[in-house]
Amino acid sequence: MRKLKNSELNRLDVEGYKKAEKNPVIVVLDNIRSQNNIGSVFRTADAFRIQGVYLCGITARPPHREIQKTALGATETVDWKYFSNTTEAIKELKKDGYLILVLEQTDNSINLKDLTASNKDKLAIILGNEVKGVGDEAVQLADKCVEIPQFGTKHSFNVAVSCGIVLWDLLLKMNRI
Numbered sequence: 001m002r003k004l005k006n007s008e009l010n011r012l013d014v015e016g017y018k019k020a021e022k023n024p025v026i027v028v029l030d031n032i033r034s035q036n037n038i039g040s041v042f043r044t045a046d047a048f049r050i051q052g053v054y055l056c057g058i059t060a061r062p063p064h065r066e067i068q069k070t071a072l073g074a075t076e077t078v079d080w081k082y083f084s085n086t087t088e089a090i091k092e093l094k095k096d097g098y099l100i101l102v103l104e105q106t107d108n109s110i111n112l113k114d115l116t117a118s119n120k121d122k123l124a125i126i127l128g129n130e131v132k133g134v135g136d137e138a139v140q141l142a143d144k145c146v147e148i149p150q151f152g153t154k155h156s157f158n159v160a161v162s163c164g165i166v167l168w169d170l171l172l173k174m175n176r177i
Contacts, residue, residue, distance in 0.1 A: 017049070017077045023176050025050040025167065026093060028126040030086040030134050031057040032159060037130065039070030040160035046074035048167045053078055054093075054124075056086040070160075086126065086138045094141075098124040102142035103162055104134045105155075109147035112166065117173040125166055127159050 012020060027045055032038055038060055045053050055061055061082050062068070062075035083089040090100055101115075101123060117123060126142070128134030133156075139145060148157060148165055157165065171177045 014073075014077055017046070020049060022049050022051045023171055023174070024122040025170060026052050026054055026098060026124040027163060027167070028054040028086060028089050028093070028124055029056060029059045029159075030126055030138055031129040031132070032059045032127070033130055034159075035060050035064055035066035036070045037158065037160045039067040039072075039074075041127070041163045042067070042071040042074040042078050042080075044160065044164050044167060045078045048171055050167065051079070053080045054083060054089045055080060056083045056089050086135060087141065090124075090126075090138060090141045093124045096122070098122045100124050100126065100141060100143045102126045102128075102134050102139055102145045103148070103166060104128060104139055104145050105147050106139060106145045109145045112146050112148050112169055115144070115146055115169075115173070117170055119174045119176060121174060123170060123174075125163075125170070127163055130159055 027041060027050060029038060029041060042053060060067060062080070067075060093100060099121060103125060126134050126138055146166070148162060150157070
């Protein structure tokens with residue numbers, strides 16, 4: 001067994017990526033404070049070729065050196081939009097036919113393993129602030145709240161890790177992987 005060289009991975013270039021069909025998923029970042037997390041979400045969004053990333057509230061916007069450290073150029077490939085608040089983003093997404101999923105621990109959260117999705121769905125997943133989680137207004141506007149099961153002593157995953165877990169799971173359920 002040997003590791004593949006980058007030249008053997010057959011990755012798209014920026015132009016090819018821009019033209020390629022995207023998976024109908026939008027990641028909404030609700031007041032994310034860590035620019036490293038923002039960059040990691042962009043990199044994951046690029047890897048899964050999702051429709052775009054919506055940056056809301058205090059979430060920093062590219063170009064920014066700290067975002068680029070972890071995005072590694074993904075801000076050049078992944079479409080993104082900024083909204084002054086998450087409520088505006090949700091209203092636009094609902095108008096465009098997206099099902100709004102909030103990743104949050106609530107009294108009515110659905111375990112991620114129990115969430116269903118089809119390849120015809122248009123989904124938006126809202127990820128919240130590293131300390132406060134998803135804002136209450138966004139939770140109230142959600143179609144569903146989803147929770148990643150955890151078995152240790154901590155109450156949450158890092159937001160960028162959560163993004164990767166949820167996107168992988170959603171795209172598997174949508175038969176897009």
